[in-house]
Structures are given as structure tokens and as C-alpha cells.
Amino acid sequence: MNYSELQDEIKTAMKTKDKVRLSILRQLHGELKNIEVNERRDVTEKDVDDMLKRLIKQTKETLDGSIKAGNDQQRTDTLTEQVAILEGYLPEQVSGDALIALIDQVLAETGASTKKDMGRVMGALTQATGGNFDKAAAAKELGAKLS
Incomplete structure (x- = not known):
């Protein structure tokens, strides 16, 4: 708007x-x-x-x-x-399958592999979406993907 x-x-x-x-x-x-x-x-x-x-x-x-x-x-x-x-x-928030696909893309781009990289990945997600994504779901998904 x-x-x-x-x-x-x-x-x-x-x-x-x-x-x-x-x-x-x-x-x-x-x-x-x-x-x-x-x-x-x-x-x-x-x-x-x-x-x-x-x-x-x-x-x-x-x-x-x-x-x-x-x-x-x-x-x-x-x-x-x-x-x-x-x-x-508010603009529509990225969630569900679109969010998972974006997380996978950001993980590939950043080369993140550990939980220490989580802040960097969340920052990249924020920049990619303008902050319009389900942060709780993203954090949960990232927690499962990062060791």
C-alpha cells in the first residue's frame, strides 16, 4: 500500500x-x-x-x-x-512450500550448514522477502535443516 x-x-x-x-x-x-x-x-x-x-x-x-x-x-x-x-x-507473507523453497535456495547461496549460520540465513531471507515471511515457521524449518 x-x-x-x-x-x-x-x-x-x-x-x-x-x-x-x-x-x-x-x-x-x-x-x-x-x-x-x-x-x-x-x-x-x-x-x-x-x-x-x-x-x-x-x-x-x-x-x-x-x-x-x-x-x-x-x-x-x-x-x-x-x-x-x-x-x-500488509503484503502477502511468504509461507508454506514457497517459504521452504526459498529457504533451500538461500541455504544453497550462503553455504550455511550449522546453527551458527542461522542468523545470516534469516537475514538473507528478510532481505529476499522484504521481511514478509513467517519467521516462526522459517526458524523451525532452518532448525531442522541445520546441524
């Missing part, structure tokens, strides 16, 4: 009166606006993806805290919906 698409999504949420979507998209827009103002540069698609990931992480942490504190169900439902909305805007 790029910055102009985000602005279009905000307009659509306003027209449909989707308060939950509008709230979280405005929060995302505000964070991106801070980048424009503070760093005096245009927002890139990578900035949007990075901010989406950061906002998802923050919202999930708030959700976990809300569940543990036993807050009202409405707040918990709203936070759950916001996480789902934000995750819908």
Missing part, C-alpha cells in the same frame, strides 16, 4: 461510516505524517509497510494487555478488529 492509497482508504471509511477502520487508518496516517514533517521527505511504500508492522505490534500488545486486565469485551473486540484491518493491508 502506498500513501495515496491510504488516503483513499480513509475517504472510503469516512463515506461508509466505518468508525473502527477510520480510527486505525487515521492513526496510521498520523504516524506517516510525522515522518513527512520530522524527516522532511516524502513517505515511501516501505515506510507505509514498516509503520503498518509497527502499529500491528503496538495494537497486539495493547490487545494482550486488555485481555490480561479483563477490560470490557467491546474494547477487546475493537482491538482485534483493528489488528485484522491492518494485517489486511
